[in-house]
Amino acid sequence: MIPISLTVNGEKVVRHVEPRRHLIDFLRLDLGLTGSHAGCEHGVCGACTLRVNGKIMRGCLILAASLDGADVVTIEGISESGEVSDLQAAFVARNAAQCGFCTPGMVMTAAELLAEAGTPTRGEIREYLSGNYCRCTGYQAIVDAVEDTLRSRSAKP
Amino acid sequence: MKWPAMGYARAKSLAELWSALDAHGSAGQIIAGGQTLLATLAFRLSEPSTLIDITGIPELRGISVQGGALRLGALTLHADLCCDPLVKAHAPLLAAAAPLIAHPAIRNRGTIGGSLAYADPAAELPACVIALDATVITVSAKGERRVPAAAFFTDLLQTALEPQEIIAAVEFPLTKRLGAIEEIARRSGDYAMAGLAATLHLEAGRVIKPRLVYFGVGKIPVLAAAAAKALEGRSLDTASISAVQAALAEDLDPPQDLHGPPEMKRHLARVLTERVLQGFLREKVQAA
Ligand SMILES: Cc1cc2nc3c(=O)[nH]c(=O)nc-3n(C[C@H](O)[C@H](O)[C@H](O)COP(=O)(O)OP(=O)(O)OC[C@H]3O[C@@H](n4cnc5c(N)ncnc54)[C@H](O)[C@@H]3O)c2cc1C
Ligand code: FES
Ligand code: FES
Numbered sequence: 001m002i003p004i005s006l007t008v009n010g011e012k013v014v015r016h017v018e019p020r021r022h023l024i025d026f027l028r029l030d031l032g033l034t035g036s037h038a039g040c041e042h043g044v045c046g047a048c049t050l051r052v053n054g055k056i057m058r059g060c061l062i063l064a065a066s067l068d069g070a071d072v073v074t075i076e077g078i079s080e081s082g083e084v085s086d087l088q089a090a091f092v093a094r095n096a097a098q099c100g101f102c103t104p105g106m107v108m109t110a111a112e113l114l115a116e117a118g119t120p121t122r123g124e125i126r127e128y129l130s131g132n133y134c135r136c137t138g139y140q141a142i143v144d145a146v147e148d149t150l151r152s153r154s155a156k157p
Numbered sequence: 158m159k160w161p162a163m164g165y166a167r168a169k170s171l172a173e174l175w176s177a178l179d180a181h182g183s184a185g186q187i188i189a190g191g192q193t194l195l196a197t198l199a200f201r202l203s204e205p206s207t208l209i210d211i212t213g214i215p216e217l218r219g220i221s222v223q224g225g226a227l228r229l230g231a232l233t234l235h236a237d238l239c240c241d242p243l244v245k246a247h248a249p250l251l252a253a254a255a256p257l258i259a260h261p262a263i264r265n266r267g268t269i270g271g272s273l274a275y276a277d278p279a280a281e282l283p284a285c286v287i288a289l290d291a292t293v294i295t296v297s298a299k300g301e302r303r304v305p306a307a308a309f310f311t312d313l314l315q316t317a318l319e320p321q322e323i324i325a326a327v328e329f330p331l332t333k334r335l336g337a338i339e340e341i342a343r344r345s346g347d348y349a350m351a352g353l354a355a356t357l358h359l360e361a362g363r364v365i366k367p368r369l370v371y372f373g374v375g376k377i378p379v380l381a382a383a384a385a386k387a388l389e390g391r392s393l394d395t396a397s398i399s400a401v402q403a404a405l406a407e408d409l410d411p412p413q414d415l416h417g418p419p420e421m422k423r424h425l426a427r428v429l430t431e432r433v434l435q436g437f438l439r440e441k442v443q444a445a
Contacts, residue, residue, distance in 0.1 A: 002165055018162075019162075019163050019164055019165035019208065020159065020160040020161065020162055020163055022160065022195075025159075041158050041159070041199050042158060042195075042196040042199040042200065043192065043195075043196045043263065046260070046262065049262050052266075055236070055265040055266075056261060056262045056265060057262050057263075057265050057266050058192070058262050058263060058266070060195075060199075061191055061192055061195045061196060061263075061266070062191065062195075062266070063165060063188075063191065063195070063208070063210075065165045066165070066167075066188075066191075066210055066212070068167075109261065109262065112261065126345075127256075127345055128261060130260055130344065130345040130346045131259065131260025131261065131262055131263065131346050132260075
């Protein structure tokens with residue numbers, strides 16, 4: 001077992017983990033934070049996307065044991081902080097979540113694009129989200145929601 | 158899919174790495190970003206072993222210009238390639254390649270050292286380092302070696318690295334030249350079905366020292382010699398582009414793979430050649 005001490009959603013966490021534990025199982029099984037989903041568990045689907053040290057990453061491709069000193073933010077964290085409340089409202093308004101399995105990863109990924117504060121086109125939004133699979137919506141509504149949020153954010157002074 | 162039971166150790170310096178590699182022998186495996194290694198572990202393609210984490214080794218970090226070269230530490234992230242001012246200034250081909258590699262969340266953790274060491278024949282960076290005539294700096298307990306990129310990739314997923322030797326950095330000459338990369342993939346972020354990374358100089362409208370490196374079309378990236386010969390000294394126009402396309406028959410011997418038969422790969426290589434060279438022609442280029 002490897003000792004780790006890290007921050008998860010602003011709270012200090014100290015644990016011992018098996019090397020084979022990936023970050024998503026650590027969050028879900030050890031900490032009870034079930035917002036991050038494990039889909040393919042080999043880097044392809046994006047359902048596990050979360051923030052480590054300020055950047056989005058694949059939780060299923062990170063050893064929990066490697067996270068000593070890291071700062072992890074999950075969908076629970078950015079929901080609570082209000083950072084993406086407008087995006088989440090747009091997801092609801094556009095019906096961009098159906099079964100909801102991909103949604104946490106989509107929101108985490110879109111949040112990074114929104115934080116870059118550029119003016120991406122629809123094509124660029126699609127490109128940014130290209131590593132996140134959705135088996136329900138057909139993506140159109142998701143791109144709509146992100147685009148709406150971008151528009152309303154840039155309309156604000 | 159869960160990873161197998163395994164050990165984990167962090168090396169905080171090269172000295173610690175050498176002793177960890179010694180202690181674990183052939184059961185020890187280096188992990189950098191883990192964006193390839195951990196995916197293959199999930200498939201149980203690798204044997205249980207001890208992973209030795211090199212991401213805390215300061216000697217493997219950093220982007221700098223020194224000794225007339227751009228030096229990228231092995232731990233340089235794909236995400237750094239797209240945005241670092243020194244990379245943009247001295248090796249814009251790498252900045253152009255970065256967005257073609259996987260997806261943002263993977264680019265935020267995957268490293269250039271890992272990509273070169275893994276040596277996937279369809280990966281972008283191995284082709285780019287050859288096109289840019291870079292030097293791979295390796296290091297082991299015995300010291301450093303400098304391996305020209307064109308000699309680094311030896312066979313499918315094989316490199317010139319010796320056992321217990323790692324990539325420390327990659328150095329790029331500060332030569333001003335044009336560079337471009339194009340690839341064809343089924344979905345954005347996938348490994349390419351075929352791709353081309355190219356650099357050349359244009360002097361008074363004539364092509365000097367073209368380096369055309371095709372990827373996804375063989376066991377290793379292919380530095381196309383006949384194609385380069387067909388282009389050297391000529392002006393870029395429809396005739397010279399056709400000559401390069403014809404010469405590719407000599408350079409490429411693509412295997413059948415999941416994507417299709419050899420003739421499809423040859424076709425894609427010709428299409429990419431046209432796109433890249435026409436791109437230079439249209440001056441939609443950056444100095445590499
Ligand atoms: C869904 C998905 C899509 C992808 N698409 C692409 C793509 O389109 N193009 C592409 O190029 N890549 C792609 N990748 C792979 C990605 O680019 C990896 O980041 C990269 O190949 C490996 O870098 P890493 O730092 O993660 O290496 P790791 O996974 O940590 O290591 C890979 C191998 O290299 C060895 N290694 C690592 N660093 C060193 C070093 N400094 N010296 C010696 N050996 C070392 C390891 O022991 C291991 O064998 C994709 C990955 C995923 C999961
Ligand atoms: S669960 Fe991580 S990418 Fe699919
Ligand atoms: S809403 Fe079901 S997978 Fe996206």
